[in-house]
Amino acid sequence: MKAVVQRRYGSASFGELDVPVPGQGEVLLEVRAAGVDMGTWHLLTGKPYLLRYIGFGVRGPKSPVPGRDVSGVVTRLGPGVTEFAVGDEVFGTCEGAFAEYAVAPVSRLARKPAGTSFAEAAALPISGGTALQGLRGVRAGQRVAVLGAGGGVGSYAVQIAKSLGAHVTGVCSTRKVELVRSLGADEVVDYTVADFTGTFDLIFDCGGNRSLSKMRKMLTPRGTLVLVGAETGGAVTGGFERSLAAVVLNLFVSQKLVPLMTAERADVFEELRVLVEAGSLKAPVEREFPLSEGLDAIEHVYSRRVLGKVVVTI
Ligand SMILES: NC(=O)c1ccc[n+]([C@@H]2O[C@H](COP(=O)([O-])OP(=O)(O)OC[C@H]3O[C@@H](n4cnc5c(N)ncnc54)[C@H](OP(=O)(O)O)[C@@H]3O)[C@@H](O)[C@H]2O)c1
Structure with missing residues (x-):
């Protein structure tokens, strides 16, 4: 072959x-x-x-x-x-x-x-499954921000958060604005022209270039920060130290900091199939x-x- x-x-x-x-x-x-x-x-x-x-x-x-x-x-x-x-x-x-x-x-x-x-x-499978697992527990009416919203995982996260009834803010660079809007984001922030500000129940971070403290300041006192991934780390750990810091910090703060590790499983892919067939995900x-x-x-x-x-x- x-x-x-x-x-x-x-x-x-x-x-x-x-x-x-x-x-x-x-x-x-x-x-x-x-x-x-x-x-x-x-x-x-x-x-x-x-x-x-x-x-x-x-x-x-x-x-x-x-x-x-x-x-x-x-x-x-x-x-x-x-x-x-x-x-x-x-x-x-x-x-x-x-x-x-x-x-x-x-x-x-x-x-x-x-x-x-x-x-x-x-x-x-992987990008959609990651978005699905990272957004579990999101409730209708909650404010969700997706960083890296025009990328592989982020583009699914915007759609899944919307299907859960959240108010979604997508954060991306200029050329991805139209895509993120078309995926259903309520607000789109082009971080190259405006600061990303606000208070959120959940921040879903696929970009990885903002510090934990900066993102925690934009969370409600019981909000959740989901760390999906980063390409900003070095060749040895690839930014994994941010996830380690989140695990330690979790012990001392009221907010929930979640380093995400996606599971590749048939039941997750089955959930994606249902969402796609229902018209909630493309x-x-x-x-x-x-x-x-x-x-x-x-x-x-x-x-x-x-x-x-x-x-x-x-
Ligand atoms: N935890 C897990 O199990 C899991 C699963 C899948 C993927 N990941 C990781 O999650 C991350 C996102 O994956 P993906 O497939 O969505 O990647 P992607 O398609 O490259 O999208 C990432 C988005 O983040 C933004 N971005 C990229 N590099 C950035 C940087 N240095 N600073 C700020 N923003 C940056 C880009 O958007 P803008 O141009 O708009 O800035 C890009 O569209 C990757 O690091 C990947 O390895 C983790």
Whole structure:
């Protein structure tokens, strides 16, 4: 099969590999699309170095193919699989989505939402799942601010917070303003022309460049700060120290500081499917790249200029 092949951190090329064989509880997918996010770039480069020590491979990547977000058609069942049949259209996560075929555990797959393309479905799992999990507990009428609202996770967070009945303020740079408004934000702050001010019940931070103290000052006394991620840290920890500081600070303050670690699970993807089919969530796919240009797709995401999501289609 054709695939983007990655034997070492920091180097990959378009090549050929054997088609993988599904094991217990796994299916073989004919991949139709692979989602691209900052995580894809992190796993390609092995940076921050911390991630090499949390299960992704110390000397080199465990998976010879990048890409986790996937959508496709089930073509073969591994032993013990009863949840899906050959021919089912699914989406979820796997190891090695930048290929014509990939093996995925059924514990990380759900049926593709009716009425969506494979590209849209592949753009959903990690970014959509992160937004969903980070906004649990939001109630109607609460004031929610989404920082990085025009990016992959943020564009879903705006929509999900709106579907929960919150009053949503999206914060982004100029070229993302129209997108964030179109996703349903009640207010959009272009931080390049105006200061981001106000008081919020929840701040959902996908940008990562504001200090904890600055954000705490913009929270109600019992408000919640969800730390999704940051690209502002160094090559070693990648800004993880901000999450560590939040854990310690949590012991002493009335506000809730939540370093988010998303779970990739079938039930989360099932919730996304329901939201999409109800018309409450759509995947804002800015651009599709062919598999042979998968590395360009990752670089494009790294540029941080993407409006919403980028997908590789096969
Ligand atoms: N915790 C988890 O489990 C989890 C899951 C998924 C992703 N993440 C992390 O969450 C972060 C956001 O992911 P994403 O996929 O949404 O990324 P993305 O598509 O690049 O979006 C991030 C947005 O934040 C803003 N931004 C980027 N760098 C910034 C900087 N240095 N200072 C200020 N704003 C900046 C950009 O918007 P503007 O141009 O408008 O500033 C960008 O649209 C990444 O660090 C990612 O690794 C964490």
